[in-house]
Amino acid sequence: MSDDSAINPPARLRALISWQASKVNTVGSRLTAARMPLTARADFAVLAALEEGGTISQADLGRRLGLDRNDVNSVVNRLHEGGYLRRETDPTDRRRNIVTLLDAGRTYLEDLQSLTEIVQAELAANLTAAEAEQLRALLAKLLQAHPALPS
Amino acid sequence: MSDDSAINPPARLRALISWQASKVNTVGSRLTAARMPLTARADFAVLAALEEGGTISQADLGRRLGLDRNDVNSVVNRLHEGGYLRRETDPTDRRRNIVTLLDAGRTYLEDLQSLTEIVQAELAANLTAAEAEQLRALLAKLLQAHPALPS
């Protein structure tokens, strides 16, 4: 079998955290796509932010999630059309749309949580629990030094 | 300053390796884009594979890099038009295009290597050298359990 040698990526790439992260991201997308529509990832992010943050504006959602305003907008549109959240203009600041999680959104969130946990387990299948925790800690520490949004 | 609390992503997301990897990938893209055109990443991958693997076919390139055949094709097109590599049909198997790195490709590769190292340092700015090495090892171990390509 020459599979192993053929599949091995070049050392110059294996040395790059950015390349590895890109590949982990790709594998995660594939595992996710096997269990839910890909757009459910963004849904999950917004729902989780609402569940944790309560009623917040779309702009705040974007800042917490590291998403652009217009991208938040399209996700909120989708979730609103699905009846998962309520969207109303903030009476104290009429520029803002404040968004509130509805009960349907909570159940949707928990459904996605279950599927997500399966995907995480598959993704980290080769790691012990301690290694997975270490990996999360290192990734978090790396991310801590960088802004969630470009500007 | 309510920045810290506002910027913090929800715990449900922080617990996901896939979400963290996606964010690291995004940050890496941003840092990369500040130093080179984004397409140079794919160039770098192909050039590195050629430098390490010698003369190989496009299909082999795809397998080593985890890229789809048509994506390899477009990168090879770009590099060929730039005069960085030679592309000829394999005399022993006329289905294949075998691709060879040229001198211009080597210098281009080294140029990208320099820029890439800067980006890696910026990306891992918050990690010690030991932590960065640990992170690379954990990501590699995670990736080991997954195929580079879907099918």
Add this chain to the structure above:
DNA sequence: GGGTTATGTTGGCCTAGCCAACGTTGGTCA
């Protein structure tokens, strides 16, 4: 009261990953 800033919204661009289909070529096996 005038300029600046934040917000939501629309529209668009590019990269990346993926899939389908086609013609060509090589391999298999009946």
Add this chain to the structure above:
DNA sequence: TGACCAACGTTGGCTAGGCCAACATAACCC
């Protein structure tokens, strides 16, 4: 040998994601 099957390169297209620009409205500041 001939007929099917697999691999390859190539073209074309789809989706998601990250990003930017522009606009109107609304709040803020001095």
